Amino acid sequence: MALTIPKETYSGKIYNVQLGSGAKAVTIGGASALPFLSFEGTFPNRPAVALEVADIAPDDWPETLKKAIGGVSANPVQWAKFCQEQGADIVALRLIGTHPDQQNKSPEEAAKVAADVAAAIDIPLVILGSGHAEKDTQVLQAVATATRGKNCAIGKAVEENYKTVAAAAMANDHKLIAMSQLDVNLAKQLNILLSQMGFDKERIIMDPMSSALGYGLEYTYSVMERIRQAALLQNDPMMQTPIVCDIGANVWKVKETMAPDAEAPEWGGLEDRARAWEVITASGMLAAGADLLIMRHPGAMAKTKELISELM
Amino acid sequence: MALSGVEIFKHLPKTNCKKCGHPTCLAFAMKLAAKQASLDACPDASEDAKKLLGAAAAPPIRAITLGTGDKAVKVGDEICLFRHEKKFFNPSVFAVAIKDTEAGDAAAKKIEAVKTSEIDRVGQKLRVEAIAVIETAGDPAKFAGVVKQVVDGAPGVPIILVSKNPAVIEAGISHCADKKPLIYAATAENAEAMAKIAKEKKASLVVAADGLDALAELSEKVKGLGVEDLVLDSGARKAKDMIEQYTIIRRAAIKKGFKPLGYPIISFVGRDDALSEAAAAAVGVMKYASIIILNNVEKWKMLALLSLRQNIYTDPQVPMQVAQNVYKVGDAKESSPLMITTNFSLSYFIVRGEVENSKVPSWLAVMDNEGLSVLTAWAAGKFTASKIAQFITESGVEKNISHKELIIPGYVAILSGSLEEKLPGWKITVGPREANGLPTFLKARA
Numbered sequence A: 001m002a003l004t005i006p007k008e009t010y011s012g013k014i015y016n017v018q019l020g021s022g023a024k025a026v027t028i029g030g031a032s033a034l035p036f037l038s039f040e041g042t043f044p045n046r047p048a049v050a051l052e053v054a055d056i057a058p059d060d061w062p063e064t065l066k067k068a069i070g071g072v073s074a075n076p077v078q079w080a081k082f083c084q085e086q087g088a089d090i091v092a093l094r095l096i097g098t099h100p101d102q103q104n105k106s107p108e109e110a111a112k113v114a115a116d117v118a119a120a121i122d123i124p125l126v127i128l129g130s131g132h133a134e135k136d137t138q139v140l141q142a143v144a145t146a147t148r149g150k151n152c153a154i155g156k157a158v159e160e161n162y163k164t165v166a167a168a169a170m171a172n173d174h175k176l177i178a179m180s181q182l183d184v185n186l187a188k189q190l191n192i193l194l195s196q197m198g199f200d201k202e203r204i205i206m207d208p209m210s211s212a213l214g215y216g217l218e219y220t221y222s223v224m225e226r227i228r229q230a231a232l233l234q235n236d237p238m239m240q241t242p243i244v245c246d247i248g249a250n251v252w253k254v255k256e257t258m259a260p261d262a263e264a265p266e267w268g269g270l271e272d273r274a275r276a277w278e279v280i281t282a283s284g285m286l287a288a289g290a291d292l293l294i295m296r297h298p299g300a301m302a303k304t305k306e307l308i309s310e311l312m
Numbered sequence B: 001m002a003l004s005g006v007e008i009f010k011h012l013p014k015t016n017c018k019k020c021g022h023p024t025c026l027a028f029a030m031k032l033a034a035k036q037a038s039l040d041a042c043p044d045a046s047e048d049a050k051k052l053l054g055a056a057a058a059p060p061i062r063a064i065t066l067g068t069g070d071k072a073v074k075v076g077d078e079i080c081l082f083r084h085e086k087k088f089f090n091p092s093v094f095a096v097a098i099k100d101t102e103a104g105d106a107a108a109k110k111i112e113a114v115k116t117s118e119i120d121r122v123g124q125k126l127r128v129e130a131i132a133v134i135e136t137a138g139d140p141a142k143f144a145g146v147v148k149q150v151v152d153g154a155p156g157v158p159i160i161l162v163s164k165n166p167a168v169i170e171a172g173i174s175h176c177a178d179k180k181p182l183i184y185a186a187t188a189e190n191a192e193a194m195a196k197i198a199k200e201k202k203a204s205l206v207v208a209a210d211g212l213d214a215l216a217e218l219s220e221k222v223k224g225l226g227v228e229d230l231v232l233d234s235g236a237r238k239a240k241d242m243i244e245q246y247t248i249i250r251r252a253a254i255k256k257g258f259k260p261l262g263y264p265i266i267s268f269v270g271r272d273d274a275l276s277e278a279a280a281a282a283v284g285v286m287k288y289a290s291i292i293i294l295n296n297v298e299k300w301k302m303l304a305l306l307s308l309r310q311n312i313y314t315d316p317q318v319p320m321q322v323a324q325n326v327y328k329v330g331d332a333k334e335s336s337p338l339m340i341t342t343n344f345s346l347s348y349f350i351v352r353g354e355v356e357n358s359k360v361p362s363w364l365a366v367m368d369n370e371g372l373s374v375l376t377a378w379a380a381g382k383f384t385a386s387k388i389a390q391f392i393t394e395s396g397v398e399k400n401i402s403h404k405e406l407i408i409p410g411y412v413a414i415l416s417g418s419l420e421e422k423l424p425g426w427k428i429t430v431g432p433r434e435a436n437g438l439p440t441f442l443k444a445r446a
């Protein structure tokens, strides 16, 4: 019995979304088959990895992580340059200091940091608010204006604030990250709403809501697999936006990345364990179709990029 | 692949003799198609019909058991390509590789690592299940020595014997013949000899070839030699080849009913760099590898891989549940706040994560609601005032705290009045609706 390679026929394709400009611009998306199946489709762009930078010193990040970043974390501009030197494809600036529970920094302060960071690097920039839906509308508006022309991705637009955030992205020629809550239909719904207000769907990057290894990873994994199948097999244009997974923020708050050796001897050494937690979470997201990963640990990023090379 | 009633009918005697207890051959065929009858009931069925139906009834990927006794593990018997289609049934087995050159201390260390690998995660016990003994020196006696060391050192742990030299396998299997080991591997060159050993010793056998065509051809040949419990190695070692080849194997078996590839997959992911090895193994877990051979099983590596395997093999229809209990988050003291949520694992993880974020030590009461989220459990009448009151009273949490205040999810604010009635002396406070409101909420109180 001879084997006939059972191939899928894909009718859809993921949009190409370019971030930044010039020689260091990065394009994500473009896949015409399920992840890494080159025998039945093409993958013009490899998944990109962004390293995260915070606008304020990340005092609440675990020690292992702070150590890996070194002494630059008090200064977002230096930190961003460090990320670029470490080989990140993209810098992801999270304006956590604007959160009312953090330092409640003003939109103007945030805009200045964003502009300074954008000026200091030549790789593309992703700019994330603090996740406070209301405050983010003002912050992201100011930031979008201040970085006009840099072709950033800004976000996250969520159900409560998508109109304002999308308008800010649109007015300043940025791409948009739109996040829904772990649900195929909600992801699609948000893309539809954005399209209805005139936002070009080919400028959206969708965030299905990430989760860490051991803490609901399988939900994100299956939601992503289903989104990708709808995009490629059912040719659903509202599902064909590239996918971003914001994993660092999830990974670096679980016990496995924080518990010291003495507290969890059966879990092995903290440093290896924590780095592995981010790499294995990343590998899960890649297998399910991630086009962009936002990570925190430079070493974990490097290892993840090695895996991506092996998968391409 | 399932056959329709009409297809089955074509192969029945068509005499309508009723000996099967059904009025007509067609009626019987319909019952067979619905798997409500067995062909044995028809005394006149031809050999052809028996073969056809037997093949159709077999699972698309054969189930293989490694080892015997309570440490035996089953792999294969999968029915889908994506976990959301149904579920993945038999989790990938992790095995550590012990080379014959590691005889003695190095081997002893790895054996010990396997024996102490068990961890408890979300109520499941997870561990490294098997040991692969690898021949590198071409010396049957040396190989057999390590096999013996493993059998004695880790009694009952399933063994994989790795050598392409039949004489080496013969020597090794003499120490574990009755333990259903897995032999690696039959190749185009040694198929007859390996099949003979596997048959004699009732062992399972890997067929190894470079590329899928050669693999399919070889598996048919070995099956023809009388060995049915087969495992496949297509030669994929790079992550890319693993995803591509394993996908083709799984698709061919499940969607096309292609029997020569209808067996579990074995994957060798050994790397010099431990984290690279972990990443390659992760790809195997997600993409259909049933047996994964690692060079080393460091605790941190296995914690990550076993967690991933648990995530991927969880039944998507039956949400993972956390055990009912009052959990301590951070260094909770007598005066720390007490919150309640349901035991849907995702609710628990998210709530716990946000409480940890808040840095406010707390008590988190997790109530068994059959894994439903707060709103669903409330709507289903499983998260009611009387049930919550009963749980809080019986949990004994009162012994750990100096106050009597319970914070309930904002979504069930409606319960606060009746809860205060059912829990006399308690103050019920309504918390935020979404977990991400918890840090603000908790900090404001602290």
Ligand code: SF4
Pocket: B012, B013, B014, B015, B016, B017, B018, B019, B020, B021, B022, B023, B024, B025, B028, B041, B042, B043, B044, B045
């Ligand atoms: S016993 Fe066989 S031949 Fe007789 S009616 Fe049943 S199926 Fe037909």
